[in-house]
Amino acid sequence: MSTKDYLEKDYYKVLGVSKTATKDEIRSSYRKLARENHPDANRDDPKAEDRFKEISEAYNVLSDENRRKEYDEARSMFGGSYRPGGGTGPGGFDMSDIFGQGGGGGGGAPGGERLSDIFGGLFGNRSRSGQATRSRRGADIETETTLNFREAADGVTRSFQLTSEAPCVTCKGTGARVGSAPRMCPKCSGTGHENTNLGGFSLSEPCSECKGRGLVVDDPCPTCTGSGRGKSTRTIQTRIPGGVSDGQRIRIKAKGAPGENGGPAGDLYIVVHVKDHPVFGRNGDNVTITVPVSFPEAALGADVRVPTLSGFPVTVKVPPGTQNGRTLRVRGKGATRKDGTIGDMLVTFEVKVPQALNDDAREALEKFRAATSDYDPRDGLEARAKGA
Numbered sequence: 001m002s003t004k005d006y007l008e009k010d011y012y013k014v015l016g017v018s019k020t021a022t023k024d025e026i027r028s029s030y031r032k033l034a035r036e037n038h039p040d041a042n043r044d045d046p047k048a049e050d051r052f053k054e055i056s057e058a059y060n061v062l063s064d065e066n067r068r069k070e071y072d073e074a075r076s077m078f079g080g081s082y083r084p085g086g087g088t089g090p091g092g093f094d095m096s097d098i099f100g101q102g103g104g105g106g107g108g109a110p111g112g113e114r115l116s117d118i119f120g121g122l123f124g125n126r127s128r129s130g131q132a133t134r135s136r137r138g139a140d141i142e143t144e145t146t147l148n149f150r151e152a153a154d155g156v157t158r159s160f161q162l163t164s165e166a167p168c169v170t171c172k173g174t175g176a177r178v179g180s181a182p183r184m185c186p187k188c189s190g191t192g193h194e195n196t197n198l199g200g201f202s203l204s205e206p207c208s209e210c211k212g213r214g215l216v217v218d219d220p221c222p223t224c225t226g227s228g229r230g231k232s233t234r235t236i237q238t239r240i241p242g243g244v245s246d247g248q249r250i251r252i253k254a255k256g257a258p259g260e261n262g263g264p265a266g267d268l269y270i271v272v273h274v275k276d277h278p279v280f281g282r283n284g285d286n287v288t289i290t291v292p293v294s295f296p297e298a299a300l301g302a303d304v305r306v307p308t309l310s311g312f313p314v315t316v317k318v319p320p321g322t323q324n325g326r327t328l329r330v331r332g333k334g335a336t337r338k339d340g341t342i343g344d345m346l347v348t349f350e351v352k353v354p355q356a357l358n359d360d361a362r363e364a365l366e367k368f369r370a371a372t373s374d375y376d377p378r379d380g381l382e383a384r385a386k387g388a
């Protein structure tokens, strides 16, 4: 509805209720009027349909708390001609007096009764499916992101562009062109489903005319082509905690699709991909690194410089007699833990053997072999192979 519509149309007058009418008063008044003016019940009155549309439009606005508020505000701000309740009928307005449907006739129009059942069904249906009033939690959204190794270890703030289902912005979800309103689906009489009799039992299916909505739109909203659904795109920023690992799915509470009618937002799930690092690896909260050492460094011991994730190398002592594959722990140089503390770095030494030797090196090694001839690294290997 445009502000112009709001200013020109007195929805309270259309529904015959006071400006302070309660939801129930508005609903019961609408039901009576809609029943009276329903096109199916007034086939020989071409104006009935217009009245019916007008009534539907008024009800669409006044039955929705937010839109009613908007409407009231627009009119109190700009509507000089608008006089609340002025002579149009106070809250106690009794429709049955006017339309003669009250205690008047025990034999009241059977057609009217049927329609009232139908309308009961329509509104029961609408409130069950939550279209009209019920608040609904927003949907969960899943997205993904790729982090480099360091971002995954330390945590990082990322922005995400999220697209979710939302009521169409142009028509506010009615599906009807602004200024018009949807009407009850004539095929299913607003129930949203149709029953096919299969001889013996009947099958209930979503109405083919209105696709289960219970409402049809004569003049569709050009933005959503009548569906009433739209997409909302938002950008959110969120912190991805440190210590996430490749393939992990993290949940960010209440950052999913917004709720409807005041319902809570859904959650956002982020599937994290972590790129491999050429040097560092991860083992839980610990960062791993393999550091090559020469045979003399391993045998004699040495101080070696080891790079860390932060970029500042540390000096690590290789103990004399270090075996290939030995792992040392360097505290506080790992990934950030959930509680904000820092994990460790696990340094694994890999003893490298030179592929080519110069004469001096060869001579020295020959001397070394002679000097260690009583050391047999395979001592007892064959015996162990036979045993067990």
Ligand SMILES: [Zn+2]
Pocket: 168, 169, 170, 171, 172, 173, 174, 175, 176, 221, 222, 223, 224, 225, 226, 227, 228, 229
């Ligand atoms: Zn629309």
Ligand SMILES: [Zn+2]
Pocket: 185, 186, 187, 188, 189, 190, 191, 192, 193, 207, 208, 209, 210, 211, 212, 213, 214, 215
């Ligand atoms: Zn239908």
